Each structure stands twice: as structure tokens, then as C-alpha cells.
Amino acid sequence: MNYSTLKKTAALSVAALLTAGMVSAQTTTTTTSADSTMSSGTTTAKVFGGRGQYKTFSIGVNAGVTSPFLAIGGTNEWTNADVSLGYGLSFRSQLAHSFGLQLDLHGGKVRAHNEDAAGNPTAFGNRAGYSTKFYSATLSGVVNVATIDYIRRKNAINFFITAGGGLSFYQPSVATSLADYNSGTYQFYRSDANGNPTSIGIPDATNKKRTVKELVIPIGVGVKFKLTDAVALNLGYTMNFLDGNNFDASYSAAKPQARDKYSYGYGGLEFTLGGKGKPNLDWVNPVAMMYDELYDETLRQEVAALKVRVTNVENAVNDLKKDSDGDGVSDQFDKCPNTPAGSVVDGSGCVLVINPIPPIPVPDPVIPYSNIQFEFDSSVLRTSSYPVLDATSADLRAKGATVQINGYASSEGTPAHNMSLSRDRANSVKTYLVNSGVAASNVKVKAYGETNPIADNSTEEGRVQNRRVSFIKK
Structure with missing residues (x-):
């Protein structure tokens, strides 16, 4: 250069x-205020008003x-x-x-x-x-x-x-x-x-x-x-x-x-x-803007009004908390005022009548080798039978005993069908026991069909009892 x-x-x-400099001299204006701490010039910008x-x-x-x-x-x-x-x-x-x-x-x-x-x-x-x-x-x-x-x-x-x-x-x-x-x-x-x-x-x-x-x-x-x-x-x-x-x-x-x-x-x-x-x-200058906003008269009026509203809310809360009889339910919600001291009350302030708690029923004990019941024309085990089968399996494994499983059916259907159904029921029980750890050689299966009923096959109640598997421990 x-x-x-x-x-x-x-x-x-x-x-x-x-x-x-000339442009600045012609366009810049200065305002005065009774409060000397206020910044000169006027602006509508707010501290949290955004970039817009x-x-x-x-x-x-x-x-x-x-x-x-x-x-x-x-x-x-x-x-x-x-x-x-x-x-x-x-x-x-x-x-x-x-x-x-x-x-x-x-x-x-x-x-x-x-x-x-x-x-x-x-x-x-x-x-x-x-x-x-x-x-x-x-x-x-x-x-x-x-x-x-x-x-x-x-x-x-x-x-x-x-x-x-x-x-x-x-x-x-x-x-x-x-x-x-x-x-x-x-x-x-x-x-x-x-x-x-x-x-x-x-x-x-x-x-x-x-x-x-x-x-x-x-x-x-x-x-x-x-x-x-x-x-x-x-x-x-x-x-x-x-x-x-x-x-x-x-x-x-x-x-x-x-x-x-x-x-x-x-x-x-x-x-x-x-x-x-x-x-x-x-x-x-954000700090100066915030300072000026705090001295704004409109903001001061809003703060004063807010204080009044807060006081009203506090008084309302105190009224809600008032409990003359000391039962834990405020007077505005107490439907039974002046309850005796020490009374147990419900949510409405009334004395609570406590009914005795009924005893909890004790389930029947599980007895191994009990009969296993089946649904009509089904060889699928019920989940209610699992406790008896588990107890039977535990006893057989502990003693190394042998058991004979006898399968039966009710009188509906042909004798040949009922014989096959009773065998399937006995095999379902055997499969469960073997899967639970019982040696297969210690489990024998025998099917009896509709013979040897233990109840009357002419009634539904009797037929339900006859759809079974029983055990003979040896």
C-alpha cells in the first residue's frame, strides 16, 4: 500500500x-425522570421478551x-x-x-x-x-x-x-x-x-x-x-x-x-x-433492564395485588384446617361435629364402627396318592391336581417305592373308547411323575375303562367321581 x-x-x-456522529446527534433523544437511577431513552423491550x-x-x-x-x-x-x-x-x-x-x-x-x-x-x-x-x-x-x-x-x-x-x-x-x-x-x-x-x-x-x-x-x-x-x-x-x-x-x-x-x-x-x-x-444491558422493570409502577401494583390474593388464599387454607372437635376432619367437611375425644372416625367425621375380621380359611392339607379327577372325555391334567401329584412324586422319590396307576372312565361312550380314555388318563399321570424325577421303571399303568365305578353312573355327580386315576403303592 x-x-x-x-x-x-x-x-x-x-x-x-x-x-x-451527525446522525447520532439528530436521532438520539434523552428523557429525564424523577428517579435518577432509571436509564435514559424509552424502550418496550423486556428481559424475557425473546429475540423478536x-x-x-x-x-x-x-x-x-x-x-x-x-x-x-x-x-x-x-x-x-x-x-x-x-x-x-x-x-x-x-x-x-x-x-x-x-x-x-x-x-x-x-x-x-x-x-x-x-x-x-x-x-x-x-x-x-x-x-x-x-x-x-x-x-x-x-x-x-x-x-x-x-x-x-x-x-x-x-x-x-x-x-x-x-x-x-x-x-x-x-x-x-x-x-x-x-x-x-x-x-x-x-x-x-x-x-x-x-x-x-x-x-x-x-x-x-x-x-x-x-x-x-x-x-x-x-x-x-x-x-x-x-x-x-x-x-x-x-x-x-x-x-x-x-x-x-x-x-x-x-x-x-x-x-x-x-x-x-x-x-x-x-x-x-x-x-x-x-x-x-x-x-x-440485561441487568439494567431487569432493574428498571422492578421499578415499573404497573409491576408494583401487580405485586401488591398478588400479595392480597396470597393473603386470601392463606386465610382460606386456615379455615379449611380448622378442626373444633379434634377428630382429624376439618369443620367444613365434618358431618358429625363434637364427636367424643379419642373416637375413631371415617372421612366424614362420624364414628367408625369396626366389624371383626373373619378368620382366614386354612386350605386342606395335600394328601399324596389321592385320586386325580378329569374333565369329561379328557385326559388332560387339571392344574388343581398338581399339588397331589407333586406330593406323590416327592414320596416316591424319597422312599424309592413302586406305584401302580389305575385309570378309569365314566359310562358315557362305548366300552372300547372308555378303555382307551382310561389308559390315556393313567399315562398322563405317569408322564407327570416321570418328568418330576420318578424312575419310569417304578411306575406301572393299568386301564380299567368304565369298570369298578366308585359312584352311580346314572347321575352326573357320580360320573364326575368315576372320571379318575387312583394309586396303589407297593
Whole structure:
């Protein structure tokens, strides 16, 4: 950047600041209040009213100088920086008072050269200087870390930090001799017609300037000055870390893992867009807003009314809790007031008559080898028979005894069918006992059909008793 360009940039910046100051003087109003603690200006925004009550979107323009060196230091393959111009455009959405997302579009050049111990430009090998033209697009988070609000308790200065990521597009070039550097002649990284890298040299019809695309991580700090509610002056410094080693046109074979970087110091104006009556979220002081809301007369009246309602509720609760006869039921629900002290009462406050608890029936004991009953024309065991079968199985296993299972049927059906049915019933019992651990050799089965009834087959009660299996222990 030459001296003439610097003068033009400074003149434009001063003119922009004067214009912003005039706009601020014409649009800013000050109100007075009997309470000196109230903030000046009027706003309808509430602490918990949401983002919709604020202006949150802004556009910024900036310009400044670039350098291959960083404020935090680090290694560099060049000894001296050449002042070069950088410029940018930003779009920011303020998500909260202290945080926003910002899209940055930047461009410019980064230049450097080598000097000897006496401070004279020189060439180290075939490197006298480099010049890289770049463009970048990044998305960053912007965090307001501190504010200065002065007397009016509305923020006037914000200090912020930024960090994000994006893509950088650049064209590196190098001056291979001191004469080339002094004359501004640079050899570019080049690519052929198919986009393949070729040798460094002057671009021609066959070999074009090569554009390198790499990841870039910007990390920066800055300060923002409020000119008006919608216009701010930004001053900042950003360090850009590239995921490559070509930006400075000097690849270090000794340190192939090294990554290039450059910095950008800038100043610019930011314009916040939105509804005319809405305040700018960037300058809101939530603590002051909450303080003002607590002193709002309408809120005080609402609090006073709420206290009255709470008192009424407390009195109603006390009335509900009143129990004159001490039986545990409040007077409003006591249907039998003045019950004697110590009486046991129900939910309505009346004396509770307690009936004696009937005795719990004791189940009949399980007797092993009892008859097993079956449903009509069925050989499926009833679940009610399992206790008797389990007791029988336990006794047989404990004593190693032998048992004969006799199957029977009622007189319905043919004799042949009833004989088969009685055998199936006996086998069902045997299967259960064997599955429970009784040796199969200790269980014998015999079918008797409808013979040997133990009840009258002419009645249903008798037929039910005859559908059975009995045991003979040996």
C-alpha cells in the first residue's frame, strides 16, 4: 500500500465517522425522570421478551493491513513484512446479548521480503520476496466478553473474541532475485490446462496462475464502539491459520508439517438492520433492564395485588384446617361435629364402627396318592391336581417305592373308547411323575375303562367321581 492510498483510506474513515456522529446527534433523544437511577431513552423491550423484540442482523465493511507475522510469534520463513491492503464484508446474526454468528468475506494481499543483518533487502537462495493474493469465506462465533456502559447504563463499548473456520483461496508468487523484488517481478505457482501443477514462472497461454484452496481457521479479538444504536465502529485483529505450506511461496522440506499463517488488523463500520422502534440487541444491558422493570409502577401494583390474593388464599387454607372437635376432619367437611375425644372416625367425621375380621380359611392339607379327577372325555391334567401329584412324586422319590396307576372312565361312550380314555388318563399321570424325577421303571399303568365305578353312573355327580386315576403303592 503506497502513501497516497493510505491518505485516501484515512480521509474516507474520518468522513464516515463524522457522518455517523451527525446522525447520532439528530436521532438520539434523552428523557429525564424523577428517579435518577432509571436509564435514559424509552424502550418496550423486556428481559424475557425473546429475540423478536430486538434488531439482530447487521452488515459490516472493513479495511486494514495484512502481515505474514502473528502477534503471538511463531516461526516464519521470511524476515520482514511488506504493508499490504486487506478488506472485508461481514454479515452477523446476534443470537443473544453475548453471542452471535458472523459470516466474513475477506480479500487482499500478503507480502514479505528478506533482509540481511544490516537491514538491506537481500535474497536467501532463490527467495527475495513473495506476494500472495487471497480471498476467504469463514463462519465464526462472536462472543462479547466485556462491556463498558458509562452513566446511561446502556453498553457503549463491547470487547469481543472470534473463532471459526472456512475456506481460503489464494495465488502465491515469489521474487527469485533481489532485482526481481525491486522491480516487482514475481514468479507464480502455475497449473497446466488440465489443472495439474507445473513449474514456477510467468503465466502464459499454457500455464495459468494456480489457485490453492485450503482450510483456514480465524481467531481474533476486537473492540466495538457505539456511534448510534444502528452504527458501530469496529477495530480488530485476526490471526488466520492455514492447513497448508504454500501460502508464503516457500515450502520447508525440513519442516513439512509446518503450516502457514497470516494476520489482519482492521477497522470498519457495522450497520444493524431491523424495525425502527426496536433496540439493538448488541447494546442491550440485561441487568439494567431487569432493574428498571422492578421499578415499573404497573409491576408494583401487580405485586401488591398478588400479595392480597396470597393473603386470601392463606386465610382460606386456615379455615379449611380448622378442626373444633379434634377428630382429624376439618369443620367444613365434618358431618358429625363434637364427636367424643379419642373416637375413631371415617372421612366424614362420624364414628367408625369396626366389624371383626373373619378368620382366614386354612386350605386342606395335600394328601399324596389321592385320586386325580378329569374333565369329561379328557385326559388332560387339571392344574388343581398338581399339588397331589407333586406330593406323590416327592414320596416316591424319597422312599424309592413302586406305584401302580389305575385309570378309569365314566359310562358315557362305548366300552372300547372308555378303555382307551382310561389308559390315556393313567399315562398322563405317569408322564407327570416321570418328568418330576420318578424312575419310569417304578411306575406301572393299568386301564380299567368304565369298570369298578366308585359312584352311580346314572347321575352326573357320580360320573364326575368315576372320571379318575387312583394309586396303589407297593
